Amino acid sequence: MRYLSPIFIAEVICLIAAITIIWKDKYAFGKVITCYLTIALVTEEAAAYLAIRGIHNLWLFNIFIFFEIGAILYGLYHCLKEYINPKPIFIIGAGIVYPIYFSFFINHPFADLNTITITVMSVVFTLYCLYYYYLLLKDENFIEIKTHPQFWWVTGVLFYYFGSTMSNIFDGLFTVKIIGHVTLRYCIYIVLNLILYSFWLYSFICRMKQQKLQS
């Protein structure tokens, strides 16, 4: 039953939508996000498998963070390039997050969750999302927000990483169990993941509508 967590179900639905809708897209964005979703799904299930067997699984999440940084940065780059040439700011972003990621393991064992990187990357992603909104508002042309895939993709990212800020900051300081073994932290992450994948799913649907209109 622990294999079929709400996060897993949301990921599976999102992955199926990604494979059917954006994988064949002309942009590399579709392939990157589909691969990321596959990695996220495999990580989730592998972590569940290890947890059931009582094996430490945080190292797995540490590996996943490496791909997460790359995929989300690329996704935001794809959305921002609609308005500006975002290469310089993304080089700076990656230049901040990746060194923090690697330097964490100088003083900590690989089995410790890389919380500093998670916090920093959340802040960086949030800033990029807000910058995207700023450019969107500043732009002379208007977009049909209801059907704009990039907008909803960025919104999903903003909700997830901005919403998880407090959980990241107070990580380890609260282990309140709500129902059985389910902690508050886990509940928050379920809610955030559901929000993230719902927005992404809607974004893929918008992309499908766009593809239909273009064909």
Add this chain to the structure above:
Amino acid sequence: MQNETTKIAILVAISTLVFLLVPMFLILYIRSYNRHKKNHVLEKQNMQQKFESEMLQTRVEVQDQTMQSIATELHDNVGQLLSLTTLTLNSVNLNDGEKARKKIDNSLALVNKSIKELRELAKLLHGEQLVENGIGHAIDQEINWLNKAGAYELKIDNRLTDLQITSPNKDLILLRLLQEIINNIIKHAQATCIQIDSHLTNNILHLRVAENGIGFNPEEIKSKKSGMGLNSIYKRIEMINGKLILNSTPGEGTSISIEVPYP
């Protein structure tokens, strides 16, 4: 300790909720802003469409005016000259050599005059293209035409002929306004003297047309539906962000001053 953890947990839960509400309000704000932007863009498009349609209308009116002038010229001038030529040639008696030569010479002179008139007409036919050479030349052409009629004493001070800058849309509208003003003078003013001044100062184009006709009460004309021509002039001036000052007193003539940012 357990109590502290619970407090932190509640704090985190509430903060997370707040942190989720912030993006939600942000999206609502973006949605509303975007809607305003959409309305603004649509309004701009609408105005652009109106402007283009007005430009098209102006172009058609300029063409109409040109055609009307050509028709009048063909009928009143070239037509008469050619009829006279036909009559002269018909009356040639080849047996009377001296008289015949005289009549043929006269006919030749009439044909030459017709050719000259036709050349003038051809110039007028290119009137629309004349705007492309600048508003100064277009005004000159209008004045020449008015001068040909010989019905008015003209006082001209056109300083726009050497203008190096152009604004095709504004030029076309200004030419049409001048045509309309001259038409109104011919039709209603009963003037004997027309004064036309034009110059460009500090990126403002000034065009002033004054006449010594019967004048009218501008307020009365504005309130009546008959002032449609005047309304159209005001509308077009507004379209190119210009200003029109109309001074008229019954019995004392009318003066119209136009100021347009240029180019």
